[in-house]
Every structure is written in structure tokens, then in C-alpha cells.
Amino acid sequence: MKQFLYFIRKEFYHLLRDRRTLFILFGMPMAQILIFGFALTNEVKNSRIAILDNSKDEVTLSIIHRLEASRYFTIAENLNSYAELEPVFQEGKIRLAVVFPEQFQNSLLHTNEAPIQLIADATDPNVANTLINYASAIIMDYQNSMKETKEFPYVIKTELRMLYNPQLKGSYNFVPGVMAMILMLVGAMMTSISIVRETELGTMEVILVSPIIPIRIILAKMIPYLLLSMVNIASILIISVYILEVPINGSLSLLLFECFLFTLTALALGLLISSISSSQQVAMLISLMGLFLPTVMFSGFMFPIENMPMPLQLLSNLIPAKWFYYIVKDVMIKGTGLETVWKETLILIGMLVVLLTISIKKFKVRLE
Amino acid sequence: MSMEAAISVSDLTKRFGDFTAVDGITFDVKKGEIFGFLGANGAGKTTAMRMLCGLSLPTSGQANVAGFDLYKEPEKIKKNIGYMSQKFSLYGDLTIRENNRFYGGIYGLTDQQIKEKTQFMLEHLHLEDQADTLVRALPLGWKQKLSFSVSMIHDPKIVFLDEPTGGVDPITRREFWSMIYEAAHSGTTVFVTTHYMDEAEYCDRVSIMVDGKIEAMDSPSALSKQYNAKGMEEVFVQLARKAIRSDN
Amino acid sequence: MRTLRILLEKEFRQIFRDPAILRLIFIMPIIQLLVLPLAADYEVKDINIAIVDQDHSSYSRQLTDKISASTYFNLVIYTHSYNEAIRGVEKDMADVVLQIPPSFEKKLIKENEAKLFMALNAINGVKANLGGVYLRSIINDFNGEVRLDWLQFPRFNPQPLIRISSINWFNPLLNYQFFMVPGILVILVTLVGSFLAALNIVKEKEIGTIEQINVTPIRKHQFILGKLIPFWILGLLVLSIGLLLARIFYGIIPAGSLLTVYLFAAVYLLAVLGLGLLISTYTETQQQAMLISFFLMMVFILLGGLYTSIDSMPKWAQIFTMFNPVTYFIEVMRMVVLKGSNLYDIRYHLLIVSGFGVFLNSWAIINYKKRS
Numbered sequence: 002m003k004q005f006l007y008f009i010r011k012e013f014y015h016l017l018r019d020r021r022t023l024f025i026l027f028g029m030p031m032a033q034i035l036i037f038g039f040a041l042t043n044e045v046k047n048s049r050i051a052i053l054d055n056s057k058d059e060v061t062l063s064i065i066h067r068l069e070a071s072r073y074f075t076i077a078e079n080l081n082s083y084a085e086l087e088p089v090f091q092e093g094k095i096r097l098a099v100v101f102p103e104q105f106q107n108s109l110l111h112t113n114e115a116p117i118q119l120i121a122d123a124t125d126p127n128v129a130n131t132l133i134n135y136a137s138a139i140i141m142d143y144q145n146s147m148k149e150t151k152e153f154p155y156v157i158k159t160e161l162r163m164l165y166n167p168q169l170k171g172s173y174n175f176v177p178g179v180m181a182m183i184l185m186l187v188g189a190m191m192t193s194i195s196i197v198r199e200t201e202l203g204t205m206e207v208i209l210v211s212p213i214i215p216i217r218i219i220l221a222k223m224i225p226y227l228l229l230s231m232v233n234i235a236s237i238l239i240i241s242v243y244i245l246e247v248p249i250n251g252s253l254s255l256l257l258f259e260c261f262l263f264t265l266t267a268l269a270l271g272l273l274i275s276s277i278s279s280s281q282q283v284a285m286l287i288s289l290m291g292l293f294l295p296t297v298m299f300s301g302f303m304f305p306i307e308n309m310p311m312p313l314q315l316l317s318n319l320i321p322a323k324w325f326y327y328i329v330k331d332v333m334i335k336g337t338g339l340e341t342v343w344k345e346t347l348i349l350i351g352m353l354v355v356l357l358t359i360s361i362k363k364f365k366v367r368l369e
Numbered sequence: 370m371s372m373e374a375a376i377s378v379s380d381l382t383k384r385f386g387d388f389t390a391v392d393g394i395t396f397d398v399k400k401g402e403i404f405g406f407l408g409a410n411g412a413g414k415t416t417a418m419r420m421l422c423g424l425s426l427p428t429s430g431q432a433n434v435a436g437f438d439l440y441k442e443p444e445k446i447k448k449n450i451g452y453m454s455q456k457f458s459l460y461g462d463l464t465i466r467e468n469n470r471f472y473g474g475i476y477g478l479t480d481q482q483i484k485e486k487t488q489f490m491l492e493h494l495h496l497e498d499q500a501d502t503l504v505r506a507l508p509l510g511w512k513q514k515l516s517f518s519v520s521m522i523h524d525p526k527i528v529f530l531d532e533p534t535g536g537v538d539p540i541t542r543r544e545f546w547s548m549i550y551e552a553a554h555s556g557t558t559v560f561v562t563t564h565y566m567d568e569a570e571y572c573d574r575v576s577i578m579v580d581g582k583i584e585a586m587d588s589p590s591a592l593s594k595q596y597n598a599k600g601m602e603e604v605f606v607q608l609a610r611k612a613i614r615s616d617n
Numbered sequence: 618m619r620t621l622r623i624l625l626e627k628e629f630r631q632i633f634r635d636p637a638i639l640r641l642i643f644i645m646p647i648i649q650l651l652v653l654p655l656a657a658d659y660e661v662k663d664i665n666i667a668i669v670d671q672d673h674s675s676y677s678r679q680l681t682d683k684i685s686a687s688t689y690f691n692l693v694i695y696t697h698s699y700n701e702a703i704r705g706v707e708k709d710m711a712d713v714v715l716q717i718p719p720s721f722e723k724k725l726i727k728e729n730e731a732k733l734f735m736a737l738n739a740i741n742g743v744k745a746n747l748g749g750v751y752l753r754s755i756i757n758d759f760n761g762e763v764r765l766d767w768l769q770f771p772r773f774n775p776q777p778l779i780r781i782s783s784i785n786w787f788n789p790l791l792n793y794q795f796f797m798v799p800g801i802l803v804i805l806v807t808l809v810g811s812f813l814a815a816l817n818i819v820k821e822k823e824i825g826t827i828e829q830i831n832v833t834p835i836r837k838h839q840f841i842l843g844k845l846i847p848f849w850i851l852g853l854l855v856l857s858i859g860l861l862l863a864r865i866f867y868g869i870i871p872a873g874s875l876l877t878v879y880l881f882a883a884v885y886l887l888a889v890l891g892l893g894l895l896i897s898t899y900t901e902t903q904q905q906a907m908l909i910s911f912f913l914m915m916v917f918i919l920l921g922g923l924y925t926s927i928d929s930m931p932k933w934a935q936i937f938t939m940f941n942p943v944t945y946f947i948e949v950m951r952m953v954v955l956k957g958s959n960l961y962d963i964r965y966h967l968l969i970v971s972g973f974g975v976f977l978n979s980w981a982i983i984n985y986k987k988r989s
Contacts, residue, residue, distance in 0.1 A: 019905075021905050021908075028912070029915075036934075040920060040937075045928070109779065114779075115779055121785050126795075129785055141779075164703075174740055282907075285904070313652070313656055330740060337707050447833060454829060460826060471626070474620065475830075
């Protein structure tokens with residue numbers, strides 16, 4: 002047992018001596034959570050638009066005024082002719098153009114009908130779609146206000162309730178994803194590199210001839226990163242709760258248990274990678290390409306899985322981060338308990354057992 | 370400076386913060402001489418050598434290498450010296466021929482010259498069959514001999530060898546030293562650091578550094594006589610014992 | 618000149634002999650370009666809805682039919698218990714709950730007003746928002762139908778109607794891949810320029826060959842050029858492979874001139890190579906270089922506007938993106954490839970990125986020490 006503690010101490014020295022690496026390992030979660038929490042949002046607001054008003058009457062002015070007042074739009078250009086449209090789009094100055102024809106108010110009052118044309122820069126189809134929706138809604142609103150004086154019979158009123166995230170904050174979605182990302186990165190990438198480095202430097206042989214049992218070598222390698230990950234979890238949760246104001250609605254101990262479980266899975270993956278890579282560079286590449294990207298892509302926090310083609314959807318089931326993301330979303334934000342996440346938890350435990358068995362077997366093979 | 374001196378150093382000092390790695394050393398190395406530069410680990414040998422090669426800037430003192438001033442003409446010095454570092458410094462992922470082409474090329478040899486040199490080197494080292502193998506696939510002894518040959522590819526006036534025979538077997542070491550003798554015969558000055566005292570005996574003159582200073586400098590036989598010792602080994606142990614600095 | 622040629626010869630030999638680099642250069646673009654655009658699709662479709670029907674009237678059934686017939690919604694739960702529906706949301710089976718309360722039909726007809734309750738899983742705010750918008754428009758339609766049932770049309774004064782027509786320029790089919798692929802090309806070029814270049818230089822440091830180089834008469838600028846030029850060429854090569862793949866697999870043919878793309882890429886690569894060089898001067902081992910480049914790349918890419926619109930970012934993030942070379946290239950790629958912008962349209966981008974190039978390279982060269 003004492004031997005074992007010496008080992009763990011040695012691993013900690015490795016970790017703590019390399020300041021640059023350590024700085025990044027701690028800095029990464031902070032930076033990510035702040036970027037995701039504050040800067041990245043799928044929401045569309047303050048989009049620059051252009052107005053081409055060929056009519057310049059009361060109605061067009063009040064519609065323009067309503068567009069300007071909404072938080073979705075900022076009027077960046079006022080154009081005078083249709084020919085000016087293409088250049089402003091091409092220089093990337095605007096995302097949407099609103100075109101009023103001549104005699105807009107007149108035709109609206111006399112023929113009860115007038116057209117508006119919305120031209121969107123559809124290079125980003127989602128933004129284009131959303132902007133057209135928002136602009137249409139504002140124009141419809143205006144149209145309805147024109148006839149507001151009239152009473153309508155048979156009204157269906159809809160009451161709306163936003164569950165779990167009434168302020169519609171992006172961070173509710175991102176925090177669980179960032180946790181999966183960080184734990185995967187620190188757990189798998191760093192463990193795999195640290196083991197391969199010892200093989201590369203030749204110190205692994207020295208350790209192997211010592212009387213310590215191989216399984217303990219593995220454990221000693223894992224414990225510092227396990228602790229580091231737990232520190233990262235704590236800092237992510239603290240930032241989430243106190244800075245991003247994302248609550249922990251469910252049981253904290255269940256959440257921590259699930260984090261612990263996922264970290265172990267990541268460490269087991271790291272171990273597996275280390276046993277199949279010949280050099281640090283290879284380990285790094287496999288971790289990046291084989292783990293990190295899939296974690297970002299297929300956990301579902303950045304890109305909706307249901308939009309992917311079937312083969313990719315099936316593939317996503319193999320990614321531990323996907324299950325962990327479900328669990329954290331449920332426990333942390335929806336506030337549900339083990340009764341809703343037991344299935345995901347069992348899947349993670351199953352993955353852990355399989356990975357650990359394979360990697361310990363692989364590791365032993367290499368010793369002989 | 371006499372025309373006979375290939376390297377002439379006076380009061381050369383290098384400090385890293387509070388630590389004085391090299392403490393005012395003064396010596397001359399004659400042309401065509403094999404000059405052994407001895408010292409315990411951490412005595413300052415490598416630092417001194419790195420300064421002479423232009424890899425590290427001295428804190429103070431003067432030095433003249435191959436007829437050029439260390440401060441004013443470092444680029445001219447570089448054209449006229451060869452260097453073989455402790456670390457293996459050929460590219461493992463290039464073949465022997467390609468390494469030669471690279472190093473020959475950056476010293477400004479013509480294609481014809483490189484070709485002749487390479488042919489000569491391959492024959493000399495009996496590596497004709499290996500010309501197109503990747504260097505990393507060669508055994509250590511061959512790699513070392515190859516490194517030395519490559520550092521001589523541009524016929525430098527002086528060649529600096531930093532512990533060239535570390536980790537090689539005795540036979541290869543002997544072969545290596547015969548290569549050094551050949552180089553010296555053809556007029557190249559050899560400046561070599563080593564840990565092996567039997568190798569020190571092969572040198573024309575040796576200096577022994579202790580704690581950043583040169584404690585003794587003469588031919589091996591004269592030193593043995595002066596310290597009343599059987600060989601360089603005893604001389605070295607007597608001097609090195611005085612060291613305060615420990616191994617770093 | 619000859620020294621430079623010799624240096625380049627050596628670099629290319631090494632690069633083309635390293636299977637890991639070759640894999641990175643040829644396989645990474647293929648995988649990234651094939652998988653990423655397929656996977657990265659934000660479009661909100663197939664919203665799962667749970668309907669709590671506590672009315673069981675003909676109206677409630679009509680509304681349910683109307684919703685399940687729409688293309689946006691999948692009816693996954695139809696129940697009379699609100700709790701069951703909420704449990705469906707908890708289990709992620711449903712995104713939206715619509716509750717039709719008891720005597721909905723009666724109230725609508727007798728009291729002229731009835732209420733519906735909608736609950737949205739708002740963890741993914743965008744999805745919730747859009748789900749709400751879609752559902753409301755269906756309910757509005759339904760409301761109109763109900764009115765038509767009970768009222769004679771002529772009794773109504775015709776209302777003013779604004780007809781809104783929308784046109785999608787540059788990508789009329791709203792193909793999401795057209796948006797993603799040019800951006801991913803930028804990421805690939807950036808990775809080659811900074812990541813690989815930094816690793817390559819640090820590797821010489823770690824192995825020790827840089828010492829040997831430093832005692833030779835090679836000049837600082839020759840060595841640096843010898844390192845930069847190969848990766849500059851590789852970057853352009855990866856760009857070409859990427860453009861070719863984009864054409865083959867996605868039918869993306871640049872609307873603007875290829876020359877503009879290459880000109881900008883050539884200047885952009887100088888800037889990111891400068892970044893790679895800079896990273897290499899600050900690190901000692903490959904591991905450090907990899908971690909630092911990885912970290913920087915992550916920040917640059919996420920805040921480069923690849924996935925999310927920069928306009929929507931908070932002010933501080935928008936200011937940051939102004940100093941992010943990746944932002945400019947992503948913008949230029951989308952402008953030239955999709956909109957057909959010309960050199961004049963991207964003049965400011967070009968100018969700014971040249972500025973980055975000069976700044977980063979000078980910093981790196983000053984920091985690169987041949988002799989300590």
C-alpha cells in the first residue's frame with residue numbers, strides 16, 4: 002500500500018511540474034464555459050438589415066420603425082434602388098433586405114392589399130429562415146394592430162410556459178455539453194499521453210521490473226487525472242451556478258456520482274488509446290480525432306442528433322458523452338432523479354466495464 | 370594572436386543569473402591539435418563549447434575561433450567549424466545520402482562536391498549498401514561515426530565534438546578515434562570533450578575544468594608527471610575531488 | 618537561394634515520409650468534409666409533441682389532427698393526463714406539451730373565448746422558441762377555421778392585408794451544407810498552417826537537430842522560410858483538395874473567382890503560419906505545442922462564426938472576433954464561394970489579414986533566438 006502511495010505521489014509530481022500543461026488543463030474549462038455560456042448562442046439578434054423603401058409613406062415608416070425597435074434587427078443601410086442590393090449583400094454588410102414597392106400605403110388603403118418583399122442572405126440558411134420568420138411576425142403584428150379596434154368573436158388564447166429554462170438561456174444547453182467535453186479531454190487525452198510518454202522515455206520498463214502489480218500502475222496513473230477532473234467539475238459547476246446562473250435542480254450527489262462514472266469511462270478510454278499508440282503524437286491524434294471531435298459532434302449539445310443521417314445516429318449511441326449529456330441535462334436542469342436516468346447510467350457502467358476489461362487485458366499483453 | 374592558434378580564448382565567462390557556469394577561462398588551441406576538454410558533469414565544459422560554437426553568447430571575455438572574432442564575425446566562424454552534439458543530430462527520417470545532401474548543401478558545397486564526399490564517406494565507413502536506408506534504422510555506433518563524418522563534410526578548420534563516444538562499444542570507440550586522428554592529420558583542429566580517461570590519453574593536450582575554471586592544462590604525460598599519477602584517471606580524480614559543485 | 622532550396626528539399630522529404638502527416642493532410646479533409654456537414658445541421662424539424670386532451674370534443678380532435686398532419690410536429694403522446702405528458706418531456710420523448718383543458722369547445726362557443734396551455738422544453742431555447750411559433754400559427758389557422766364555421770363571411774369588412782413574399786438569395790434551396798462546407802475548408806487550412814507548422818519546428822527542438830542547424834551558417838530568415846514555405850504550399854494543397862471534394866460531393870462550385878479564393882488563402886496562410894511559428898518559439902515539447910495550438914484553435918474556431926452568427930454574440934466577443942484571423946477567412950470563403958464577391962468586396966478583409974501576417978511573423982522572428 003505504501004508503495005502504491007509513492008507511485009501516486011510521483012504521478013502528481015509529473016502533473017504539477019509541467020506548469021504550461023497544467024495551466025491549459027485548468028484554463029481550458031474556464032475558457033470553454035465562458036465562451037459557450039456567454040458568446041455562443043444559436044439565437045439570432047441585432048442582425049444588420051437594409052431597407053429599400055420606394056414608397057416612403059406613413060405605413061412604411063411605421064413598419065420600419067417597428068423593425069428598428071425590435072432586438073432582432075439593426076438597420077444598417079438605407080438603399081435607394083434595387084441595383085444597390087446585390088453589392089451590399091456581396092460585401093457582407095447585411096443579412097436581410099426589406100423592400101417596399103411604390104404606393105404602398107395607397108394600395109393598402111384602396112385595394113386592401115400591398116406586397117412586401119423580404120430578401121435574405123441564405124448563405125446561412127438557418128439565420129435566413131429565422132430572420133424571415135421574425136420580420137414576418139413583426140409585419141403581421143403591425144397589420145393586426147391596424148384592425149385592432151374591431152372586436153373578434155371566438156378567440157382561442159394560448160398560454161405559454163417555458164419549462165426548465167424560462168429565460169431561454171443558451172447556457173442551459175451548453176453547460177452539460179462542456180462538462181462532457183472537458184472530462185473527456187482531461188480524462189482520455191491526458192492519461193493516454195502520460196502512459197505513452199513513460200513508454201517513450203523508457204521509464205515504464207523500470208517501473209515494470211519493480212515489484213508493484215501492473216493493475217496498481219494503471220490505478221496510480223489514473224488517480225491524479227481523476228482528481229484533476231473532479232476539480233474541473235467543481236469549477237465548472239461553480240461557474241455555472243454563480244456566473245451563468247444555471248441551477249442544479251436535481252440531487253448534487255447523484256450529479257457528482259454520474260460525473261465520477263463518466264470520468265472513469267474517459268480514463269478507461271485513455272488507457273485503451275495508450276495501449277494502441279506508439280508515440281505521444283499518435284496518442285494525441287487518436288484522442289483528438291477519435292474522441293474529442295465525436296464528443297463535440299455526437300453528444301447532441303451542439304448539433305441535434307435527430308437531424309443526422311441514420312448511420313450517424315446509430316454511431317452516436319457508441320459515444321459515452323451522448324449518454325452523459327442526457328444524464329446531466331436531466332439531473333442538473335430538469336431536476337429528475339435516478340428513476341429517469343437509470344438506463345443511461347447502466348449504459349455508461351456497461352461501457353466502463355467493457356473498456357476497462359479490454360484495456361487491462363491489452364496492457365498485460367504488452368508487459369509480457 | 371599567433372598564426373598557430375586555431376582557438377584563442379581569454380577570460381571567457383558565462384553567467385546564468387547568480388550562477389557562474391564558466392568562470393574566466395583562458396587557453397589557446399593550436400592548429401591541427403587534438404585538444405581534450407575534460408571535467409566532471411556540471412563543470413562547465415558544454416557551456417564553454419557552446420559559446421565557442423556560437424550557440425550561446427558569452428557574458429564577458431574574448432575569444433577568437435578559426436581566425437574570427439566571436440562577437441563580430443559569428444557567421445564566418447560557423448562556416449569554418451563542424452559540431453557534433455551529445456544528442457544525435459542527424460535526421461532519422463532521412464537516408465544517409467539525404468542527410469549528406471542537406472548538410473553539405475547548407476554549407477554551400479556544390480552538387481558535385483556533395484556527391485564525391487558522400488561516395489568517399491560511404492566507402493570509408495563501409496556503408497555503401499546502406500546509402501538509402503533511413504538513418505534511424507542504423508545501429509548507434511554507425512550513427513555516431515556518421516554524425517562525425519557529416520560534421521566534417523565541409524572540411525572545417527576546427528571540429529567540436531561533445532562527448533562523441535557516449536554509449537558506444539570499445540571497438541567502435543577505437544574506430545572513432547582513428548577517424549579523429551585522420552582528421553587531425555589532414556590539418557583539422559579537434560576540440561573534444563569526453564568522460565573516458567583512456568580517450569584523454571589519446572589527446573595532444575588536455576585541460577581539466579573544475580567548477581567553471583581550468584585547473585590544469587598540458588599534455589597527458591606532463592600532467593601525469595606533475596600530479597605524480599599513473600595516468601589521466603588519477604589526475605582527474607585528484608582534481609575533480611576539489612569540486613564544490615555537485616553533479617547536476 | 619541554394620541554401621533555401623536545400624532546406625525545402627529536406628522539409629518536403631520529411632513531410633512526405635511521415636505517415637501521420639500524410640494521413641492528416643489527405644484523410645482529415647475527406648472525413649471532416651464528409652461527416653461534419655452531414656452532422657452539423659441546426660435546422661429545427663421534427664418537433665415531438667405531447668397533446669393532453671381533457672376535452673375530448675370534436676374541436677379538440679380537429680386540432681389534434683391538424684397538428685399531427687403538419688410537417689413540423691410528430692405526435693408522440695396523446696393522453697388525458699398532464700403528468701404523463703410532462704413525464705414524456707422529462708424522458709426527452711416530447712419537446713412540446715399542448716394541453717386542451719376540459720370544456721374547451723363549450724367555452725369557445727358559449728363564452729366566445731377559450732384557453733389552451735402550451736409548455737415547452739426550453740433547455741434548447743431555439744427549438745423551444747420555434748416550436749412555440751409553429752404551434753401558435755397552427756392554432757391561429759384553426760381559430761380562423763372555427764370562425765368561418767360560425768360566421769357568415771360577408772358580415773365582415775375586408776381587412777387590409779400585407780402580402781409578404783420572401784426570397785432566399787445565394788442559396789435558394791436553403792442547403793445547409795453550402796453554408797458549412799466553405800467554413801470547414803477554412804478550419805482545415807488553419808490546422809495545417811498553425812498546428813502542423815508549430816509541431817514541426819518544436820520537434821526539431823525536442824530531438825535536438827535544431828542545435829546542429831544553429832551551428833551551421835544558415836541564416837535565421839532562411840531557416841524560417843524553409844519551414845514556412847512547405848506548410849504554405851501544403852495549406853494551399855489542402856484547400857485545393859477540399860474545393861475539389863466540395864465540388865464532387867456537394868456540387869459546390871464557387872460563384873466568385875477561384876483566383877480570389879487562392880489569393881486570400883495565400884495571404885491568410887502567411888498569418889496563421891506566423892501564429893504557428895510563434896507557438897513554436899514559446900514551447901519546448903511537442904505535447905505543449907499540441908495543447909496550446911489545440912486550445913487556441915478551439916477558441917478561434919468557436920469564436921470565428923463557423924457555427925453561430927457573430928452578430929448575436931455579446932460585445933466583448935464581437936471585439937475578440939475582430940482580432941481573430943479565422944473570422945475573416947470564414948467570411949471571405951462564404952462571400953466568394955456562395956455570393957460571388959470579388960476582390961474589391963473583400964478588400965478590407967485582405968488588408969486586415971495582411972496586417973495580422975506582418976504582426977505575427979515579426980513577433981515570432983523577434984522571439985526566435987538562434988543564440989541564447
